[in-house]
Each structure stands twice: as structure tokens, then as C-alpha cells.
Amino acid sequence: MAFAPPQRLVRALGETAPDGDDWLEKLPEAAQQAVALRELTVERVQVPGGRSSLVVLVRRPDGSPAVLKLAPPRARPESERNALAHWGGTGAVQLLDEPTVEGVLLLERLHPDVSVRSLPEAKALLEAAGTLRRLWVEPPGDHPFETVAERTGRQAEAMRGASADAAVLVSGALEARAELLVAPPEQRLLHGTFRQSKVLAGERAPWLAVGPDPVVGECAFDLARLVRDRVEDLIASPSGAATARRRVKRLAESLDVDPERLRGWALFRAVESGVRALRVGRAKDAELLLEFAGWL
The missing domain is CATH 3.90.1200.10 (Aminoglycoside phosphotransferase (APH), C-terminal lobe)
Incomplete structure (x- = not known):
């Protein structure tokens, strides 16, 4: 599946991108690698999506629904990971167990719409x-x-x-x-x-x-x-x-x-x-x- 970033994300990141930033260019390949590493089945990219990350609706190998989220370093995804781990699902989406890869989060599936x-x-x-x-x-x-x-x-x-x-x-x-x-x-x-x-x-x-x-x-x-x-x-x-x-x-x-x-x-x-x-x-x-x- 092609992981073309939604236009909303392209516009928003374009407003804040530092010189030489190539995260968007590398995003399709990074998404493919994240999916393959976790043996996920892709349903669809969430559109219009957010302004700081690519959100993909997926299923885990056991068939359970999840969300794969990829974000650039300037969106501080590792800080998000730490906070979600500390909350442990209380009041916030649950962080799922996964191989830890910087900038990639696997999350509980909510109702995105x-x-x-x-x-x-x-x-x-x-x-x-x-x-x-x-x-x-x-x-x-x-x-x-x-x-x-x-x-x-x-x-x-x-x-x-x-x-x-x-x-x-x-x-x-x-x-x-x-x-x-x-x-x-x-x-x-x-x-x-x-x-x-x-x-x-x-x-x-x-x-x-x-x-x-x-x-x-x-x-x-x-x-x-x-x-x-x-x-x-x-x-x-x-x-x-x-x-x-x-x-x-x-x-x-x-x-x-x-x-x-x-x-x-x-x-x-x-x-x-x-x-x-x-x-x-x-x-x-x-x-x-x-x-x-x-x-x-």
C-alpha cells in the first residue's frame, strides 16, 4: 500500500519544517518498514488526519484493531510515548506493546471519526x-x-x-x-x-x-x-x-x-x-x- 501523507499534514509540516528536513520524503518508506516489522495489516490512512503525524488504521497479527502513528522529531513523539506509558490508559489512549522505534507508536484503536x-x-x-x-x-x-x-x-x-x-x-x-x-x-x-x-x-x-x-x-x-x-x-x-x-x-x-x-x-x-x-x-x-x- 502507498503511504502518501494527507495534504493537511503536508501543509502543516511545511509551515514549520527546518531547512533540509526530509522527514516527509522518507515517510512512505518508514511506514512500510513499521508495518512489516510488526506484521500489521493496513486498512487505511486516516484522512484528513492530524497536523503533526501520519495516522494509519491497522490490524495486528491476531486481528485486533490498532493505530500506527508516525511523527517527526519536532513533534516530540518520544515525549508522547513517555506520557502515555505513565498514564497507562487512564484518561488517554493506551500505548500497545511493540518494538520500540523512534518516532513510531502503536496505539489502541478508538473511533477516529x-x-x-x-x-x-x-x-x-x-x-x-x-x-x-x-x-x-x-x-x-x-x-x-x-x-x-x-x-x-x-x-x-x-x-x-x-x-x-x-x-x-x-x-x-x-x-x-x-x-x-x-x-x-x-x-x-x-x-x-x-x-x-x-x-x-x-x-x-x-x-x-x-x-x-x-x-x-x-x-x-x-x-x-x-x-x-x-x-x-x-x-x-x-x-x-x-x-x-x-x-x-x-x-x-x-x-x-x-x-x-x-x-x-x-x-x-x-x-x-x-x-x-x-x-x-x-x-x-x-x-x-x-x-x-x-x-x-
Whole structure:
């Protein structure tokens, strides 16, 4: 079977590819080797798929369904492996036993076309938040994960070169980050890129998280990305700003998070994403994100 990467993946990786990167070119061969090594039967490549990895629906030699995932080093697949192993299937997709090959994961098969985002908004937020709570555990001792301070430090450096149009928001976001890092209330293993589309229907549990980019830090950082889910609907609504602020309060209360800390991280993460979208030419996405950030 030919393993042509979906166009969504090609576009997304093209935005961040360092000079000389040839991961996409080598992907078909790497996928063939991964399938042969595990004696898998391929059903299909998941389309449109994600923005950072190739996802292939497969069956193991015993006929059981699974998912083969291949990701480039910049997507930190080994960090994902470590986090999934630590969670052990609690709240997240199960990592299956396999020959360990860097950048290749064999995972429990969920229902790839059924995410929490398919539910009505209020129910989706409730189910997503409940899933996220299960992931917030103590990190392993001497853990290998990036911290919130480290990740946002890199992001903050990139934000400082933003266009003049975003300068006020960038300044506010950087100030919020500096204040939030002074005395974080807890240190937990976080999903890192959590949103409604990252929660899929499963068999052994109704909903399980997928695709973590794990980081260690305070829970409000993890919840902040969920605050802006369905941002396009919020922006289109006459009451979008008020709805966004109510969402911050409601999510903070439901997960025992300080609402001001959640608001601060939601601001930083929205501005960071908006500035990054501007940098790679996604003007429409940037406009939505920065308008949302202005409401906070």
C-alpha cells in the first residue's frame, strides 16, 4: 500500500519544517518498514488526519484493531510515548506493546471519526473537562518532560518579533506569563495541546484523550486551550465576548482552577497561536485568535 501523507499534514509540516528536513520524503518508506516489522495489516490512512503525524488504521497479527502513528522529531513523539506509558490508559489512549522505534507508536484503536466536538457545545465542554481531569497526575520522578516555563519561554521569544498590529496584545500576554510563572500552585503532567478534537470515543471508556504534547506545570495552562474551542463560532456570535468570559469562569469552577490564572494562560496561548498563524501566512486564523484574545 502507498503511504502518501494527507495534504493537511503536508501543509502543516511545511509551515514549520527546518531547512533540509526530509522527514516527509522518507515517510512512505518508514511506514512500510513499521508495518512489516510488526506484521500489521493496513486498512487505511486516516484522512484528513492530524497536523503533526501520519495516522494509519491497522490490524495486528491476531486481528485486533490498532493505530500506527508516525511523527517527526519536532513533534516530540518520544515525549508522547513517555506520557502515555505513565498514564497507562487512564484518561488517554493506551500505548500497545511493540518494538520500540523512534518516532513510531502503536496505539489502541478508538473511533477516529467520533470526537467530543461532535456533541452539543455544553455537553462537549463537560465531557472534555472530565477527561482532562483524569490526566492531571504527578509526573514521574526525574521526569523527561519539558516544563511550562521552558515551552512558553521559547514561544515568548518568537512572539517578540510580532507585527506592530499585535504589539499591545503581545505585551499583555508576556506580562501575564511573567506573573503566572512566579508561584505556580501545582506541578502536574499535562496533555499540553488539549482541545475537544483531541478526545475520541472509545470502547473501554466513553472518551479518551489522544495526541498529547506533554508538559509539566499548572493545570490552568492545560485548560487554557479548551477555553477557545470553536473560536470561529464565538467570533460569529453577537454575545461571543461575554460567552468567552463565562466559559473561563465555568471551566475554572468545574475543575477547581483559579479563574484569573486560567484567563491569563488563555490570553497567552491565544496570542501565541495568533502570532504564529501570522508568521506562517494564515491571516484568517490569526484574526480570529487575536480578536478572541482581545476579549480576555
